[in-house]
Amino acid sequence: MNLKESVIKAGKSLQKMIPILVGMLLLAMLINNLAQRYYDKMFTGDYLKDTFIGAIAGSLSFGMALTSYVVGGEFLQRGVSLLAVTAFIMTWTTVGIAMLPLEAKMLGTKFAIWRNVFNFIFAIIISILTVLILRMIQ
């Protein structure tokens, strides 16, 4: 492949992706801003239920990982369990419901769906393990 062909191929790939990316970003921001309004009301105080809610909230949320730390830190101060906060942080970066159609288009539908399903499950397992190990060593 020569330089001209390489540039055309790369350009076509990006050209295909950009209209979907912009649309998905618009939807993701809307979902994210809507979800943020209900963060406070979401957690119930129930240890297991809150972990699941945290994981769901993180999956729906979107943005820089740093934002999840700040929001997670605030949750902790308000009395939300570390387990729920960890699930929230984990799914924030590893599960992307908002970007699922784009991921499916670019990397394959089966890959995108299974990856998100397992990342959700792993997020809960990692949260439990993190808190358990932390309790053992502290």
Add this chain to the structure above:
Amino acid sequence: MTKNNNIKTTTKRGKGLYIFWSIVLAIYVVAFLFDNSLAIKSLQETGLTLLKILPIFVLIFVIMVLSNLFLTPELVKKHFGKEAGLKGWFYALLFGILVAGPPYALYPMLRNMKEHGLATKYLAAFLYNRNVKIPLLPAMIYYFGWWYTIIMTILVIIFSVFDGLILEVLVKDNNVVKSSGEQNG
């Protein structure tokens, strides 16, 4: 025949995109009607995000051109193909941790590599390790402490391998991604 098929695929893709954008616009119209501050804030944040990722896209474009030129299928298969072994895992974990930028910005590059023979297990492990961000570790330590950060980071790296192994079995060759000309999602 091939030309007709290409025209059909392009028309189908154009129609899909038209439907998608109609849905996005309809949702925003509803949002404006019910809560315009929410819609305006979301529009502004989308614009800011796009501005932020623009330099990343320029960089990704350059990487894609270079990879088209130099990253031959043989080379990808050797280092990131199914038979790459430990070396493949090492690169997937390392690049997953080191490469910056939001994952969706990397999709075109990853798709390019997938077309060249990148194994599903390394792709999944790479994406999972994007959870470990070295520049963000101080922030995590600040909010949650040293031990929490260390434990979580190690667990993420371990589970990225599980993720890769499971997805390799479930998705196999991920035939959905063929050559860019054939695939339309």
